[in-house]
Amino acid sequence: MQHPHFQNSSIAVSDSIFFQRSALTQISGGIIETMQNLTYWQKNLRLIAKCLVIWFVVSYGFGLLLVEPLNTIRMGGFKLGFWFAQQGSIYVFCALVFYYAWAMNKLDEEFDVKE
């Protein structure tokens, strides 16, 4: 009887104890599901934000905006900024997409929303 409001409204439509209970379970189940989805979605958003920050830093940051200072650092025959623009950013993109897929699969398990 944690939800007197719902209890009362279901009494109004039916006097069967059984119906009352199942309606209650359904409603509270629905509330819990919505709350879970909210946090699931928020966690997803946080994960996307994290990934896109890295996505931005390796390409627009290292490859374009900071290319000149980074070019003073050498990695073998590569100037580091040039390497990020033509090689490194692409490798990081690949890793990011797989990381996101892995982390989301884990999140699906955690919230029991997997297919």
Add this chain to the structure above:
Amino acid sequence: MDLKTLTYIVVFGTFALYFGIAWWARAGTTSEFYAAGGGVGPIANGMAIGADWMSAASFISMAGLIAFLGYGGSVFLMGWTGGYVLLAMLLAPYLRKHGKFTVPEFIGDRYYSDTARIVAVVCLIIASLTYVIGQMKGVGVAFSRFLEVEYGVGLGIGMGVVWVYAVLGGMKGITYTQIAQYCVMIFAYTVPAVFISLHLTGNPIPQLGLGSTLADGSGVYFLDKLDQVVTDLGFKEYTTAVLGNDINMFAYTLSLMVGTAGLPHVIMRFFTVPSVKAARASAGYALVFIAMLYTVAPAVGAMARLNLMNTIEPAPGQNLSYEQRPQWFKDWEKTGLLVFEDKNNDGKIQYVADKSANEMVKVDRDIMVLANPAIAGLPNWVIALVAAGGLAAALSTAAGLLLAISSAISHDLMKGVLTPDLSEKNELMAGRIVMTISILFAGYLGLNPPGFAAGTVALAFGLAASSIFPAIMMGIFSRKISGKAAVWGMCAGIGVTMLYVFQHKGIMFIPGTSFLGGMDANWFLGISPNAFGIVGAIVNFATAFVVSKVTGPAPVEIQEMVDNFRAPGAAAAAHAH
């Protein structure tokens, strides 16, 4: 065996393979025709996306662009790969969960509006049709150069090949031929690159060869040598040359990324996988398969540039005599893509940055990949392989685009809006007829390229970035954005982009009709028309936001639908309508 016979054998061998696959994978239902029955595994789908995505432009033109732009060419490398990060996180999983066949169908459902669906169909057709013309031209050019047939005949053969497997197999046939085409393409691209890298730097992995020392024992790094050679002749330093200005490079990269994520023929491929989980994974595999070509391309470009320079001027001041020019030089001169003019009448070739002294009057960028094996002195079978690879790239992309166009017409316009009681059998037949008409129309445009053919691929990205990507993304990330908002947003975004492109490049690219001129001085913040898609996308977002505030939020049942496709839950099968 001479080169021509060898090329015929390799090219027609690959065609036979595609036909065999098409027969094996022919489509029997609309679900198979539009979405390959929703049963394509993530690795297979990744490969198919790779072939779908990498067009004649990626295979033939990109390395050549990088060879001459140097660091500035990075915008294409980052732009055309970084878009997959956006696609994987912002669009693909949710579209798969919603579980329909086409992009306009999703937009129509989410924005509860046939108007939105029709606007999306129009955006899709403009973007895809402009793109497909470029592929048809690529097919015609590859045939006429390698097999020495007329351009029109080559185009006709290409149309016939696409017709057989696209009309017969629909998405199912296209998917499995694209997997074969990816293998042909990547093999054809990597083999010459490995040979050239080994020859120049002693390292067989091109990605590492690019950063290695030269194989001549001098201990000089390859890129340092290239920088020195090009700057000695007055060109911009290879590893630092900027494309336009910094803002332009930034906007260009962002436009290509957002455009990539918004291209309907790529998005559509995510409807073919069995689950949300598979959609996420296949984006990763697709990017890896694409990266296998995209990380080799900068090595191919840089090495081709040095080889070209070294051929013309083996040591400073010792220029190649025109009489002793190699066979590949003569071959490409015949095509008019390589032009020499002896300005100082010394019989030797001077290739320098100064326009008045430069005697290499024309070096077409597109010849770099195609001529590369010959410049490096590789055997004939490698050259034949490159021809087959170029054709695979053009055909696979053309097929994907044609499917996107025909499904938008038969599924969204006919079944969705005009004649909803169309039976499945008739819809399938309509799909095939529309596909045939699209192929004929694309072939006609390839044969009689309109004035705007040159700028088409760039325009396609701008249009996708400014219309389709923002509409889908808002539909997922905002529960409340309304149908009216999406329609106004798409129209404003695509309108601003087209206006900017046309005002600088001419209405429909007809020379002389541009009213602000193509000159850089009039560019908004120095952004070139090709890089303007991102500005159009921002206009789209802003317009939709304002309209939504004024006209009120989407109905509650739509908000519930958004909640539903945000989490995998039980993913509806692609055929469940």
